[in-house]
Amino acid sequence: MKQWNIAVIPGDGIGKEVVPEALRVLDTAASIQGNVTFNYTEFPWGSDYYVEHGMMMPEDGMDQLKQFDAIFLGAVGDPNLVPDHISLWGLLLKIRRDFQQSINIRPAKYFEGLKTPLADPNNFDLIVVRENSEGEYSEVGGRIHKGEDQIAIQNAIFTRKGTENVMRYAFELSKTRTGHLTSATKSNGIFHTMPFWDEVFSDIKQEYGTVETKKWHIDALAALLVTRPSDFDVIVASNLFGDILTDIGGAIMGSIGIAPSANINVSGEFPSMFEPVHGSAPDIVGQNIANPVGQIWTAKLMLEHFGEIELGEQVLAAIEEATKNGYKTPDIGGAHSTTEVTDEICKQLVNQKQLNL
Numbered sequence: 078m079k080q081w082n083i084a085v086i087p088g089d090g091i092g093k094e095v096v097p098e099a100l101r102v103l104d105t106a107a108s109i110q111g112n113v114t115f116n117y118t119e120f121p122w123g124s125d126y127y128v129e130h131g132m133m134m135p136e137d138g139m140d141q142l143k144q145f146d147a148i149f150l151g152a153v154g155d156p157n158l159v160p161d162h163i164s165l166w167g168l169l170l171k172i173r174r175d176f177q178q179s180i181n182i183r184p185a186k187y188f189e190g191l192k193t194p195l196a197d198p199n200n201f202d203l204i205v206v207r208e209n210s211e212g213e214y215s216e217v218g219g220r221i222h223k224g225e226d227q228i229a230i231q232n233a234i235f236t237r238k239g240t241e242n243v244m245r246y247a248f249e250l251s252k253t254r255t256g257h258l259t260s261a262t263k264s265n266g267i268f269h270t271m272p273f274w275d276e277v278f279s280d281i282k283q284e285y286g287t288v289e290t291k292k293w294h295i296d297a298l299a300a301l302l303v304t305r306p307s308d309f310d311v312i313v314a315s316n317l318f319g320d321i322l323t324d325i326g327g328a329i330m331g332s333i334g335i336a337p338s339a340n341i342n343v344s345g346e347f348p349s350m351f352e353p354v355h356g357s358a359p360d361i362v363g364q365n366i367a368n369p370v371g372q373i374w375t376a377k378l379m380l381e382h383f384g385e386i387e388l389g390e391q392v393l394a395a396i397e398e399a400t401k402n403g404y405k406t407p408d409i410g411g412a413h414s415t416t417e418v419t420d421e422i423c424k425q426l427v428n429q430k431q432l433n434l
């Protein structure tokens with residue numbers, strides 16, 4: 078029996094509602110497979126913890142997390158309790174950085190039976206590979222002067238190593254898919270970092286002769302994702318551009334509540350972290366209407382990371398089947414609760430097992 082030890086951080090808002098549902102699906106998956114167990118250790122870190130302790134996690138929080146095979150996180154942020162820049166830099170961004178989770182994988186694809194805002198979804202199926210530990214997200218900069226003369230400066234930091242790493246990851250991923258890679262740039266308007274980004278992209282391209290590449294400026298790319306998403310397969314993007322593109326990815330699937338994400342520590346020195354693209358959704362908290370699919374699809378990415386590829390595929394198939402059968406939360410036009418959608422996904426998993434016997 079294989080054992081996977083998972084640190085679970087439900088976090089804030091709907092994170093606390095969708096995480097237990099995804100664990101229910103993982104347990105159902107484990108029971109149908111029969112050869113794997115998931116051990117969960119829950120950490121009650123987040124904005125409530127901050128109110129009580131004055132920090133988002135204990136001093137030795139990172140040490141506690143280090144021993145796990147993966148971190149499964151819901152969402153962080155409760156702006157009514159803690160300013161976002163404090164809560165996020167104290168937990169989510171801290172883990173991404175300190176554990177060198179420099180690659181963020183964010184798939185988006187057309188789901189049968191899901192109404193999308195697109196005129197022609199044309200079965201789109203793409204993955205955004207987002208640089209996850211540097212770029213526009215930096216602590217370098219500051220505020221100077223006061224009053225009318227006040228200035229806020231944010232320095233973006235693009236290292237050669239970090240940029241090469243994310244690009245190599247994207248090229249490798251492209252080789253396993255259709256062999257088309259798009260780079261999100263803005264070298265027409267950003268003076269230093271984006272021309273550098275393009276230069277590194279064309280250098281790394283030399284190592285991957287078989288991959289076809291294209292560059293789009295981020296503004297045009299954002300529009301094309303809405304009008305022609307099926308033109309894209311793998312997209313490599315900087316931290317901020319990737320952040321924005323992947324909310325679009327969620328929206329064109331039908332809801333940001335569906336979109337999954339994996340923060341990968343490539344060297345394996347530290348655990349990787351799995352969390353959906355969406356946030357804590359304070360506007361719908363406590364109503365049992367949050368879409369659990371983003372968190373459950375995220376569990377599928379974690380299964381893949383563990384090498385449980387087939388089990389992961391079964392989870393995704395169960396999500397798709399439940400959607401096709403009309404099990405939908407209100408964000409995608411349904412009237413089912415978080416719990417009912419999860420129940421149906423679990424039921425579909427068990428059905429698949431019975432069909433395969």
Ligand code: NAD
Pocket residue numbers: 091151152153154155156161165169332333334335352353354355356357358359360361366367368369371406408
């Ligand atoms: P959000 O993703 O929480 O919500 C945006 C909109 O999408 C809201 O209308 C919300 O109801 C809806 N939505 C999100 N997830 C949903 C789901 N699963 N089912 C149904 N509807 C869903 O983004 P926001 O409002 O910008 O941020 C709220 C808080 O979450 C902030 O504190 C923000 O910093 C934080 N946040 C955290 C993460 C994270 O932890 N990874 C990601 C994004 C935002």
Ligand code: IPM
Pocket residue numbers: 165169170320354356
């Ligand atoms: C995400 C979120 C985070 C990000 C925020 C909450 C810091 O938007 O995971 O997409 O910008 O990376």
Ligand code: MN
Pocket residue numbers: 320321324354
């Ligand atoms: Mn985001």
